Amino acid sequence: MNESVNASCVLIGVGGHAVVLLEALLAADRAVPAIGLDGDAELHGTVQQGVRIVGGDDMLPEMPRLGITHFVLGVGTGSDTATRRRLFENARAAGLNPLDVRHPSSLCSPSAELGPGIQLLARGVVNAQAELGESVLVNTAAIVEHHCVVEDHVHLATGAILCGGATVRSGALIGAGAIIKHGVVVGRNAVVGAGAVVIDDVADDAVVAGIPARRIERSR
């Protein structure tokens, strides 16, 4: 494996998801970011997974002056995708470009279209003529079947399956192991609970769970 450092790239967030990303970069024989930013002040000045943490994400505007041209989003998704979207947009506003991360064990059809900042992790699959927007996270072993449309900032969690022709609107979170039936549309910023089977369209901002998936009220 190539353990060299990419001096022009910053890692944003150094939690569990970041570790997975760094290992995906190394598995693909690519260099890891030289520096990182994280909201936890106790990490500032430390080295995490070989990445030197120089401060919080409020430092993003200073990155170009340090010779940084690219970023990788190291934050995953807790209960929604808002943090990933905010950090991505802030990094773009600072003039940085997203680095694509594709694990060598992932599969992507040559007829699929991937937007900038794609994170296609181990054993993730993107099948024929699927269209993915910017900063889409296809997590470990998630599957995007043929002719699906996946808009910006969507997170397909581990093992989620989008059957053929499904659409997932911007910012939605599809929970681990969930299945979205062919042709179904999941609305903007909607959340599909882990293990759900979604057989009908999901409204914008709705939270659904269960088999078949039904709308639920969140605890917060």
Ligand SMILES: CC(C)(COP(=O)(O)OP(=O)(O)OC[C@H]1O[C@@H](n2cnc3c(N)ncnc32)[C@H](O)[C@@H]1OP(=O)(O)O)[C@@H](O)C(=O)NCCC(=O)NCCS
């Ligand atoms: C659906 C989800 C967002 C709800 O979270 P929440 O707002 O904290 O909701 P709560 O845990 O308070 O649960 C609310 C109700 O829904 C039920 N529920 C929660 N998640 C459920 C799920 N995945 N399937 C079925 N029922 C679920 C709870 O049992 C509870 O029912 P009750 O009111 O009868 O007691 C969350 O449970 C979930 O599944 N998130 C996806 C996590 C994931 O896969 N992340 C990816 C990381 S890689």
